[in-house]
Amino acid sequence: MRYNRLVPAALEHLLDDLNPPQREAVTAGDGPLLVLAGAGSGKTRVIAYRIAHVLGARGVSPRNVLAVTFTNKAAEEMARRVESLLAPVGLRAPLIATFHSACVRVLRQHIQHLGW
Numbered sequence: 448m449r450y451n452r453l454v455p456a457a458l459e460h461l462l463d464d465l466n467p468p469q470r471e472a473v474t475a476g477d478g479p480l481l482v483l484a485g486a487g488s489g490k491t492r493v494i495a496y497r498i499a500h501v502l503g504a505r506g507v508s509p510r511n512v513l514a515v516t517f518t519n520k521a522a523e524e525m526a527r528r529v530e531s532l533l534a535p536v537g538l539r540a541p542l543i544a545t546f547h548s549a550c551v552r553v554l555r556q557h558i559q560h561l562g563w
């Protein structure tokens with residue numbers, strides 16, 4: 448994958464923090480991707496780095512990225528990790544929330560389209 452010219456210098460070294468399977472998952476192109484690995488093996492790191500890579504290296508807008516988790520604890524952890532990658536280079540983080548929280552947000556914003 449080639450970095451575009453807008454890539455902040457700090458993100459050029461993003462992939463150095465990953466082992467080869469993690470790097471493969473973080474840089475995989477479009478389409479669905481399933482990561483299956485044991486506890487503590489670095490899955491959450493893959494997701495956080497994939498978000499940073501998609502925003503920083505592929506130039507995707509944070510508006511077009513959504514990260515959903517099951518628990519609040521996982522959402523907080525993910526948001527913290529993504530923020531620590533993006534904040535130093537001045538990139539805005541996408542919405543990272545539990546699926547309950549993400550869905551209620553969509554309902555609140557667009558409830559009128561349900562015709563009630």
Ligand SMILES: Nc1ncnc2c1ncn2[C@@H]1O[C@H](COP(=O)(O)OP(=O)(O)O)[C@@H](O)[C@H]1O
Pocket residue numbers: 464465466469484485486487488489490491492493
């Ligand atoms: N390639 C790596 N190099 C160094 N530390 C890593 C690497 N991958 C994961 N870690 C660290 O190992 C710990 C467990 O990783 P994590 O992504 O939380 O695993 P999982 O989500 O699979 O349980 C975390 O502290 C994480 O930062």
Ligand SMILES: [Mg+2]
Pocket residue numbers: 490491492
């Ligand atoms: Mg995890």
